[in-house]
Amino acid sequence: MADHVYRVVELVGSSETGLEDAINSAIDKAAKTVRHMRWFQVVETRGHIENNKVAHYQVTLKVGFSVEDENVSLAP
Amino acid sequence: MADHVYRVVELVGSSETGLEDAINSAIDKAAKTVRHMRWFQVVETRGHIENNKVAHYQVTLKVGFSVEDENVSLAP
Amino acid sequence: MADHVYRVVELVGSSETGLEDAINSAIDKAAKTVRHMRWFQVVETRGHIENNKVAHYQVTLKVGFSVEDENVSLAP
Amino acid sequence: MADHVYRVVELVGSSETGLEDAINSAIDKAAKTVRHMRWFQVVETRGHIENNKVAHYQVTLKVGFSVEDENVSLAP
Amino acid sequence: MADHVYRVVELVGSSETGLEDAINSAIDKAAKTVRHMRWFQVVETRGHIENNKVAHYQVTLKVGFSVEDENVSLAP
Amino acid sequence: MADHVYRVVELVGSSETGLEDAINSAIDKAAKTVRHMRWFQVVETRGHIENNKVAHYQVTLKVGFSVEDENVSLAP
């Protein structure tokens, strides 16, 4: 079995409704251009306040995905 | 444009129902005496357990608010 | 009043539905063999991604429980 | 039961005699103007040295207190 | 000599010109309502970007000040 | 010489009198069921406040002990 290599990118998702939706908004957006996502880790949870209410939650994620596929470029 | 100054206070909100409600309980309470809240950051998530169940979630927040207004005192 | 002693164990709960359910899954499992649980602290929030969606949330907890009872062994 | 909200303030106590006295000096001072203190957490332990001896210990605390009482202002 | 007690507050200063000016903007604002400031510690350095340029620097400070004076309230 | 293996457990001791007594209360309790303790590390120092005084100090320790002895189980 070949040794696996993963790349980790940092994303910030946001949602007006809750923490899980903020996580999902980031992963949904990433899914449009990244394949083979495997895991995420929450690194920060913040939010904006407007008119004394939470306007939206912001969750910063690290997302790991496989770069096994030779056709996927690691170049930034 | 004048340079902005913010103050950051640390609050602990709690809720029997979930993490977002614990966040909101702290912000609702703060809204009674603080104006111009702009953002929050979660710094710790804990909870109490009673009878083998989560009795309430406790979320510690840092809350930032503008002190542009000259009439707002920074004195503790 | 006698001085209290607590033990802290680290658990990872998971859920397909959300963060609170992942927390509760760990505490429900612990309740089968540990008595006198008092508090938890979230130390990490992660998750697995399958087919571009969150497959399950994973929350790592520290759970504290009282070891006042002489009959409870601290031995690992 | 209503959901609880706490505020956390950061204080530095000092003492010529020891760590516990430094902790108590901060809490005694706070007691003159803050009610409903519930817990503290030590966040840093330092001290000054004069003539090759510890001149005083300095302990930085976070102190949490209940803001349930509507008459207590959260304004800074 | 009586034992000293200090309070530490967290502020965010900003400036369009540089890091030192951001620090000074926070201290200048605090000086309008807080006496006896003694030290600061930088806890975070951030900034906003507009049109591909730094629009302003934001420096988060902890500022310590003496509460020796009995007339100064620690109440938030 | 065989290679050594240690296990590390996390305990919280408490005391009404001071930090060293809180440390000792945890180790005394552990001594009833764990053999071969070798070291401890303080990971957090907290306390409860009642009536404006420290009601008890709470010190969280990691305690390491040898598991050389084949008869000691590592199972949780």
Added chain:
Amino acid sequence: MADHVYRVVELVGSSETGLEDAINSAIDKAAKTVRHMRWFQVVETRGHIENNKVAHYQVTLKVGFSVEDENVSLAP
């Protein structure tokens, strides 16, 4: 309003003259290929020393930018 998603990249800028110039060198370089930059956070400040003088300052930044635009790829 659609929920926003941001990507965060890590850059190291350097300058012979000072910290702000090092920050700006990284943002200027990024501006050639990244649009919609919104904020930065300093995560490390280092430098090289040659002939007993600072040869250049090196500031490591996290830079956040919006990926709202469907035409921008998140692929690494």
Added chain:
Amino acid sequence: MADHVYRVVELVGSSETGLEDAINSAIDKAAKTVRHMRWFQVVETRGHIENNKVAHYQVTLKVGFSVEDENVSLAP
């Protein structure tokens, strides 16, 4: 699919020869009494020095294992 729960224990392995052997010594010892180990994380790397040489490497690990099996006790 039922939600999974894992327990995490902290171990210190040691070896006279290298870091991988120290990791393996801890896992080999744990294997005598723990089933279903799934992952480890290195949390500290230390060692003892005798006669100006490394006498042995010590690697502190967190080891996660599944507690799906109802017959495995979580009690400490």
Added chain:
Amino acid sequence: MADHVYRVVELVGSSETGLEDAINSAIDKAAKTVRHMRWFQVVETRGHIENNKVAHYQVTLKVGFSVEDENVSLAP
């Protein structure tokens, strides 16, 4: 001399044999699409356990590379 700018990416390499091989597997993979790599920093060391043995080591790296070359895009 022009001021240098570097980009830092996060990668996870794995190996069945040891820590150095896990580091090299990540750098070998990156070399297929990234030029001008200059340094790496280990940010986490983990591994998977199967049948009571280390199945593979996983080392998370930050890798820095020069973006001096105008033709290299910083776009993610």
Added chain:
Amino acid sequence: MADHVYRVVELVGSSETGLEDAINSAIDKAAKTVRHMRWFQVVETRGHIENNKVAHYQVTLKVGFSVEDENVSLAP
């Protein structure tokens, strides 16, 4: 007024009796060869356990001292 420069060294003091004595043992030893010590900061608190009792407390300190005096060498 000339700008001040301090050097910071790391020491571990130990004591059979308590934390303050461990701090003082390190400072007393340092006083034999270092002049102009100004402050200390506790960076770790550990101890050894023998026969189920604390054998000695070990406190790791950073100690800062002035190097204003031209005759004091900074060379290690």
Added chain:
Amino acid sequence: MADHVYRVVELVGSSETGLEDAINSAIDKAAKTVRHMRWFQVVETRGHIENNKVAHYQVTLKVGFSVEDENVSLAP
């Protein structure tokens, strides 16, 4: 090529004018007794406040220098 060894010392520089000057004050002082300095890392930024103004900035640095030269002693 022989393998290189570096020593890292911790210094605090101060300046009435700014952060870069505080960094340079520490390196200038070190240059009087240390040769072969290669890099520095900022580990803390603080300052003293007098009369509501920054009296001086204090920057704590780690400074690395080569100890290749056999004639340079590592003894403290």
Added chain:
Amino acid sequence: MADHVYRVVELVGSSETGLEDAINSAIDKAAKTVRHMRWFQVVETRGHIENNKVAHYQVTLKVGFSVEDENVSLAP
């Protein structure tokens, strides 16, 4: 038994071959001028990359040694 005092110095060892060799290179160098070394702790693992390969591993260590001997100076 007299109370022990240790000093901790920070070193960076390097090696073209692996992590253990980098650790040993630092300890070998230190052994030429420091006596009574007792332990080390790895605080950072980095490396340089040249031509898409690891050119050398760099391991930053804290090394503790006894200063019991009155003839050993703590002066920097």
